[in-house]
Amino acid sequence: MIELLWNAPVSEVRMSAMLEALELREGQQVLDVGCGCGEVLIRLTERYQTLGTGIDVSAEHISEARRRMQNRVLESEIQFITDDVRSVQLKQDAYDLVLCLGATHAFAPGSDAYRNALQQITSLVKSGGLLLIADGYLKQPAVPEYRALLGESLPDEMTHAANVSTGQQLGLTPLSAWTSSTAEWDDFEWTYQRIVERKAREQPDDQEQQTRLHRRREWIQAYLQWGRDTLGYGIYLFQKP
Structure with a gap:
């Protein structure tokens, strides 16, 4: 982004x-x-x-x-x-x-x-x-x-x-x-999350943006559960x- x-x-x-x-x-x-x-x-x-x-x-x-x-x-x-x-x-x-x-x-x-x-x-x-x-x-x-x-x-x-x-x-x-x-990881991941969320919100009919949002939400959950330690x-x- x-x-x-x-x-x-x-x-x-x-x-x-x-x-x-x-x-x-x-x-x-x-x-x-x-x-x-x-x-x-x-x-x-x-x-x-x-x-x-x-x-x-x-x-x-x-x-x-x-x-x-x-x-x-x-x-x-x-x-x-x-x-x-x-x-x-x-x-x-x-x-x-x-x-x-x-x-x-x-x-x-x-x-x-x-x-x-x-x-x-x-x-x-x-x-x-x-x-x-x-x-x-x-x-x-x-x-x-x-x-x-x-x-x-x-x-x-x-x-x-x-x-x-x-x-x-x-x-x-x-x-x-x-x-x-x-802290650097958290700043990066959550900044990226906000960007993807905003783009999907601004373009609700863009299927590519909605697919990206779905994948991104999966990623941030995995980051919280495993990624921060791994x-x-x-x-x-x-x-x-």
Whole structure:
């Protein structure tokens, strides 16, 4: 939903701290895969005067990203592209930083999406460059009822520690790792809930909105019953040797 700054349970304070930890330099090249509404890439450009490329399959999100960048950064500093990253010809060893925040499925969906994304991102990053990747993880094994909603994209062995070690197994150096707090999760889930409820209320004859509302109400009940204790969100900063 485009009313959110970013589609993740991350507060503004935490996001600012993560962007500060990147310590980029003016003119460096940044790629954001699954950039959504572009807020993170725009803030990076504002902070460091980097040159960015954002890719997302949603035309609505890319349109919002272009709107947000107006009067904040120069058009020459960021290029936003509506496309599937698997269809875009990207240069290897070309970027100083590649972001993939909650969009590892963009490279290849499934239970190995996180590892696959790390592998492909690594090939795009220059030697000595950075990878900032975020994905879910499980604090504890999911009960069968919650597993039915999660699907197999987050296997029980996908823990926070495992997400860090996966990068190490691929030859990357971990520089930092953050996890979302319960308060951040609550803020995100209930903000999203209000958005879906409002849209369904404003468009009572739109079947798509009503279906989304039904699914969303199922999700928030599962979040309350199991998700708050089971599902985590981790953000991982790695460096390519």
